[in-house]
Amino acid sequence: xxxxxxxxxxxxxxxxxxxxxxxxKPILRPVILRFDSLPxxxxxxxxQAQHGAPEGLCVVAREQTSGRGRQERVWISPADAGLYFSIxxxxxxxxxxxxxxxxLMSALAVHDALLEACQLETDIKWPNxxxxxxxxxxxxxxxxxxxxxxxxxxxxxxxxxxxxxxPSELKEIATSVAQRTGNKPDRETLLQSLVRxxxxxxxxxxxxxxEAATISEWTRRSSYAHDRRVRVSLSTEIFDGWTRGLExxxxxxxxxxxxxxxxxxxxxxxxxxxxA
Amino acid sequence: xxxxxxxxxxxxxxxxxxxxxxPERTGGREQRDRDRGRRRHGxxxxxxxxxxxxxxxxxxxxxxxxxxFTEHGLTEFELxxxxxxxxxxxxxxxxxxxxATATDTQFPATQVPVPQHxxxxxxATATAASAGAQEEAExxxxxxxxxxxxxxxxxxxxxxxxxxxxxxxxxxxxxxxADTVVCIIxxxxxxxxxxxxxxxxxxxxxVENGQPVEFGQPLFGVKx
Numbered sequence: 001x002x003x004x005x006x007x008x009x010x011x012x013x014x015x016x017x018x019x020x021x022x023x024x025k026p027i028l029r030p031v032i033l034r035f036d037s038l039p040x041x042x043x044x045x046x047x048q049a050q051h052g053a054p055e056g057l058c059v060v061a062r063e064q065t066s067g068r069g070r071q072e073r074v075w076i077s078p079a080d081a082g083l084y085f086s087i088x089x090x091x092x093x094x095x096x097x098x099x100x101x102x103x104l105m106s107a108l109a110v111h112d113a114l115l116e117a118c119q120l121e122t123d124i125k126w127p128n129x130x131x132x133x134x135x136x137x138x139x140x141x142x143x144x145x146x147x148x149x150x151x152x153x154x155x156x157x158x159x160x161x162x163x164x165x166x167p168s169e170l171k172e173i174a175t176s177v178a179q180r181t182g183n184k185p186d187r188e189t190l191l192q193s194l195v196r197x198x199x200x201x202x203x204x205x206x207x208x209x210x211e212a213a214t215i216s217e218w219t220r221r222s223s224y225a226h227d228r229r230v231r232v233s234l235s236t237e238i239f240d241g242w243t244r245g246l247e248x249x250x251x252x253x254x255x256x257x258x259x260x261x262x263x264x265x266x267x268x269x270x271x272x273x274x275x276a
Numbered sequence: 277x278x279x280x281x282x283x284x285x286x287x288x289x290x291x292x293x294x295x296x297x298x299p300e301r302t303g304g305r306e307q308r309d310r311d312r313g314r315r316r317h318g319x320x321x322x323x324x325x326x327x328x329x330x331x332x333x334x335x336x337x338x339x340x341x342x343x344x345f346t347e348h349g350l351t352e353f354e355l356x357x358x359x360x361x362x363x364x365x366x367x368x369x370x371x372x373x374x375x376a377t378a379t380d381t382q383f384p385a386t387q388v389p390v391p392q393h394x395x396x397x398x399x400a401t402a403t404a405a406s407a408g409a410q411e412e413a414e415x416x417x418x419x420x421x422x423x424x425x426x427x428x429x430x431x432x433x434x435x436x437x438x439x440x441x442x443x444x445x446x447x448x449x450x451x452x453x454a455d456t457v458v459c460i461i462x463x464x465x466x467x468x469x470x471x472x473x474x475x476x477x478x479x480x481x482x483v484e485n486g487q488p489v490e491f492g493q494p495l496f497g498v499k500x
Binding site: 071073096100101103127128140141144145146234235250251265266267 | 462471
């Protein structure tokens with residue numbers, strides 16, 4: 001009987017051939033599952049992945065009854081007020097250390113789709129919030145899921161289509177496509193654009209030099225990349241500083257007022273008015 | 277500012293991240309599947325070979341193993357084939373994955389916030405770990421008091437529960453199976469669920485909730 005095991009899942013990168021071989025195959029074959037209502041598209045996509053769903057499976061719901069964000073915060077998701085979307089990715093040719101770039105890549109894809117389908121120019125707040133006029137238009141949450149055929153990443157994307165997508169008490173910090181453009185976008189058109197944009201961005205990320213290209217594109221599209229006055233809220237502390245670009249894995253460099261360079265991989269970033 | 281999510285916090289989706297409620301992730305099948313998945317991640321050279329080729333591990337391959345072990349700051353590595361077993365371990369586990377020996381220049385030494393009361397200790401262990409990692413790699417088992425060490429597969433922030441107000445996934449003394457989720461490591465809003473990878477009892481918890489962790493840093497010790 002054959003016995004072969006490595007006790008550490010860190011033991012990756014034995015093969016350099018894997019990446020080249022993966023480039024030969026089609027990157028994504030998107031299949032879209034549509035639901036009237038789901039507790040959460042991420043939860044459903046994860047369930048599908050555990051039952052063998054291939055890479056590229058997309059789950060879309062007209063409403064979510066338990067939509068969620070980071071650390072189980074609630075993502076309000078009334079019917080037809082937003083685009084509630086999740087996709088299953090199996091980024092086998094990416095080193096695990098580069099998997100967090102999937103969330104930055106997803107933000108770029110949303111940016112592309114909003115520009116193409118809604119002619120709406122948006123900004124990206126680190127790492128992956130899509131904002132317009134400093135108010136949030138879209139949130140992205142990615143989660144790893146163990147499946148029979150290895151680890152997958154489920155990327156969930158929620159885009160506010162009109163103002164019903166968020167409660168009125170959030171109107172100072174949230175916005176919608178309809179509010180920005182004056183028209184409620186066609187959900188289907190935006191969805192198709194989004195899927196194509198993810199395909200494109202995902203292919204770039206997995207190509208040689210793709211990590212650096214993704215970082216570079218993100219930096220070009222985000223006003224938060226450089227010299228932005230921000231407040232960093234971690235679970236252990238809060239401090240202010242200036243953004244100083246991204247690390248290779250997408251982490252944000254922030255120079256504190258004491259001149260220390262901090263590297264941020266989790267936490268909330270808020271914009272502060274620049275102080276002279 | 278995570279804004280609308282935060283301000284609208286009222287209900288919870290407990291369908292998936294609730295500790296102890298992982299109905300679709302139990303049983304031996306998961307273990308096999310994970311093994312398969314891990315081989316996949318290791319690339320094609322990691323595939324099992326035919327029996328005839330398994331009798332001996334070529335020296336080149338051994339050298340590669342040592343190099344990888346050192347390069348990635350691993351704390352433990354085991355390779356088993358028919359009639360052949362290699363186990364690499366470090367003397368002083370648990371320890372911080374040494375950023376100095378992490379030759380992957382894509383991920384330079386980080387300056388993530390360090391817990392005040394643990395700063396000195398972290399620095400010390402990192403220094404110790406960076407000294408001659410290759411010499412420390414041995415072909416005999418060097419486990420920390422017989423504990424299986426669960427290490428962080430990525431750089432990120434360690435969370436013991438799915439949300440600040442939720443129960444921890446595991447506590448000291450919790451029984452875990454291979455597929456039990458023990459924590460989440462967040463990096464750039466990618467939530468990495470970390471599984472125990474072995475069965476036993478949580479005997480040590482090396483990191484506090486909300487703290488940054490390095491690649492390969494020990495998170496939990498599991499007594500088998």
